[in-house]
Amino acid sequence: MKKITILVATLLMMTIAAQAQAIQKIIDKYSNDERFTYVSVGSGLIDLGMSFLGDKVEGLGKDALSKMKGIRVLTFESETDEKVMKSVVDELTKVIRADSKAETLVESRSKGETTNIYFTSEGLLIVNKSAKELSVVCILGEISKKWLKELVEKNKE
Numbered sequence: 001m002k003k004i005t006i007l008v009a010t011l012l013m014m015t016i017a018a019q020a021q022a023i024q025k026i027i028d029k030y031s032n033d034e035r036f037t038y039v040s041v042g043s044g045l046i047d048l049g050m051s052f053l054g055d056k057v058e059g060l061g062k063d064a065l066s067k068m069k070g071i072r073v074l075t076f077e078s079e080t081d082e083k084v085m086k087s088v089v090d091e092l093t094k095v096i097r098a099d100s101k102a103e104t105l106v107e108s109r110s111k112g113e114t115t116n117i118y119f120t121s122e123g124l125l126i127v128n129k130s131a132k133e134l135s136v137v138c139i140l141g142e143i144s145k146k147w148l149k150e151l152v153e154k155n156k157e
Contacts, residue, residue, distance in 0.1 A: 022099075023092065026088065026092060026136075027072050027138060035084065036074055036075065036076050037074075038073070039072070040072045042070050073136070073137050073138075074135070076135075088136070089134065092127060103118065103119045103145075113130040114127075114129050115129075116128075119145060122138070123138065123139045123140045123141045126138075
């Protein structure tokens with residue numbers, strides 16, 4: 001029985017790890033495509049920013065920055081190639097649905113534009129889509145639901 005439990009736990013962890021890397025694979029797939037704009041901010045730059053801000057960042061704000069391992073942004077702008085946008089959105093949707101930890105935090109639709117913010121196993125994922133533009137922002141890090149709740153409560157004060 002112990003062996004089966006260990007096997008199931010191992011398979012579950014491997015599945016979660018594979019799903020977490022799947023969003024990164026999608027971003028990597030399109031990051032070198034000339035039709036896309038790609039920006040990656042590593043933890044080194046985040047740490048550098050924290051050092052410049054010094055005491056101006058405190059509490060949960062400082063905690064937030066320290067948990068971030070990076071930010072990756074992928075943008076596609078086109079008035080004619082909706083197939084590419086649909087393909088990227090479909091790939092992301094499949095990964096999000098397969099991620100057992102994924103949860104929709106925000107879903108907004110207004111005047112032909114949709115914005116979705118997801119809590120995933122690898123951080124936060126923001127997908128903004130309009131008729132002419134698709135932006136995918138992935139904030140990587142050790143972001144927990146508990147921490148997000150504390151951040152929201154702190155900002156209400």
